[in-house]
Amino acid sequence: ISSSSNSISTSSSSISRSSSSSISTSLLLLTAVSAYVEAFDVIVSGPVAQYVSLSQQIGGDVQKHADMMKQAFSDQRKLLVTASSSQKPSDAVLTTLLQPVSKAIQQVQAFREQNRTSPFFNHLSAVSESVPALGWVAMAPKPGPYVKEMQDAAMFYTNRVLKDYKEKCVTSLPVSCLRVQVSCLVFLSSGTRPMWTGSRPTSPSGPSCRATSKSTTPPGGGCPPPPPPGPPPPPQDLSGPTGGDSGASNRNALFASINKGSDITRGLKHISDDQKTHKNPTLRNQGAAVRPGPKPFSSSPRPTGPAASTRTLPPVLELEGKKWKVENQEGAQNLVISNTELKQVVYAFKCNQSTLQVKGKINSITIDSCKKMGLVFDDVVGIVEVINCRDVKVQVMGKIPTISINKTDGCHVYLSKDSLSCEIISAKSSEMNVLVPNKDGEFTELPVPEQFKTIWDGQKLVTTATEIAG
The missing domain is CATH 2.160.20.70 (Pectate Lyase C-like)
Known part of the structure; x- marks a missing residue:
């Protein structure tokens, strides 16, 4: 009984150490993920939340538009959380991962086109012109200038709103709402720097990220493990002659020829006057007819692939x-x-x-x-x-x-x-x-x-x- 008790206590100790190790590993992973999206969470909980709050006070089309923007930022955060625990995906996989954000951007822009008669059309246009800034995750290696470009694109309609309410009240809700929306882009432009490592916001030590269906997703969540590495390359054959020896001999022969001085021209063949083309027009014409070498450029157009079919839309x-x-x-x-x-x-x-x-x-x-x-x-x-x-x-x-x-x-x-x-x-x-x-x-x-x-x-x-x- 005593030895059994000792073995049980030893097993409990090992299980305790194993659980402690796995828990600490999980805590480190969660800390890394939280630190990675911390800069983005500051934007969501700060300017974005204030923008949504002011839009709710205005109501109507502005509130509906703000709800769509809130969903776009939410989809963006899910993408960042996934990327923070995964390796850099391929361009094809990245396109699939960006689909929720892309769909939210299209929804924001379509709402503006569907409400061109709205009294807040300039407000909706300013937001729609700036929402493509959420595509910064696909801009390598510096997304900050792209976000700034989208901010400048929205400035035309932003100035319209400021002009419309200039004579009414500078502190009106639409003006304050747009000022906060512009600050969202300013924070996003500066906040992308700590979120951008390498060419995309990813984790080099994380699992490989793939765009798979729900049925192939492992039960623990996240991306499936990477495939096993291939076989090592065959050993290099060092028995044969190396390229360095032939290169050295060629260089020695070149320097030997240069050191001959004036004797280097002794191996050239003498050409008489009757063999010179500039003194014999007949020979020049014959030489031009049989001269080898590349063909001259042709005036005929170079053949290309099948021409793209031009589609004419009906009036x-x-x-x-x-x-x-x-x-x-x-x-x-x-x-x-x-x-x-x-x-x-x-x-x-x-x-x-x-x-x-x-x-x-x-x-x-x-x-x-x-x-x-x-x-x-x-x-x-x-x-x-x-x-x-x-x-x-x-x-x-x-x-x-x-x-x-x-x-x-x-x-x-x-x-x-x-x-x-x-x-x-x-x-x-x-x-x-x-x-x-x-x-x-x-x-x-x-x-x-x-x-x-x-x-x-x-x-x-x-x-x-x-x-x-x-």
């Missing part, structure tokens, strides 16, 4: 809900939208060498990615936007409060007498002209400044438009 002119869709119009000069209502909007996309006339009073008009497009409309109560276009002409017959020109080369705006108080906002555009009507019915063409001068007056930056003479 569209229809009313879908509250949106008039005008898409893929080619050379259509008599496009007319009539029987309009105040709540409706017009969206023209990829129309070339076409003319669109909008009759009646409408909410807003957007022209996107069009070339040589003409737009004539009566009254717009909101805004007319020209984005990513070239050689566009816009004519106002009635009233319009604001015209926005963004990323456009060549835009002529014809104002009416009732729309002379219109505000024209431009960014990243060139060759813009505004035509103002005279008393005799003619138009005076005035260019929109494209070059600016900024100076420091001791307290702030002062920017003025510059005029180029010539």
